[in-house]
Amino acid sequence: MVQAKWNGTVIADSDDTVVVEGNHYFPRDAVWSKYLMHSDTTSHCPWKGDAAYHSLIVEGEINEDAAWYYPAPKEAAAEIKGRVAFWKDVEIG
Template sequence: MVKALWKGTVIAESDRVIQMDGKRYFPHVSINPNYYIESEKHAVCPVKGRANYYHLSVNGNFKSDGAYYFPNPNPKVKVIQNYIGFDGEIEIREE
């Protein structure tokens, strides 16, 4: 089981995590939606496509654009559609 933690709180947990380019991606269904707020930020990755972002709000702590996902990834990386990645401040722990 792999967990994503921020400020000691589990914000995603799954045994179906995908690793790509040194990052781990969690299935969208594995997140706790209470901690995620849709961001207006978007970015374009030449390999993966357009990324959308979430802010994180956990126990009174706020992290701007701490999670991201690719709603329509490029065909070569379609496997990460419906998966969420996290920035470097989010602890990823395998148990």
């Protein structure tokens, strides 16, 4: 079981993560929605496509843009469709 934790709280856990460029992408249904907050941030990867972001909110603290996903990944990254990855001090293990 791989878990994503931030601020002492498990944000996601799954036996079915996909690792791309060292990042674990969790199935969307393995991520606790109550900890996600919409963000307007976007970015672009030449081979994966356009990413969208969520901030995390746990115990009243916010970790801006700490989760990202590709709503419509390019064909080369099709395996991460419907999955979420984390960074910015989120512990994966």
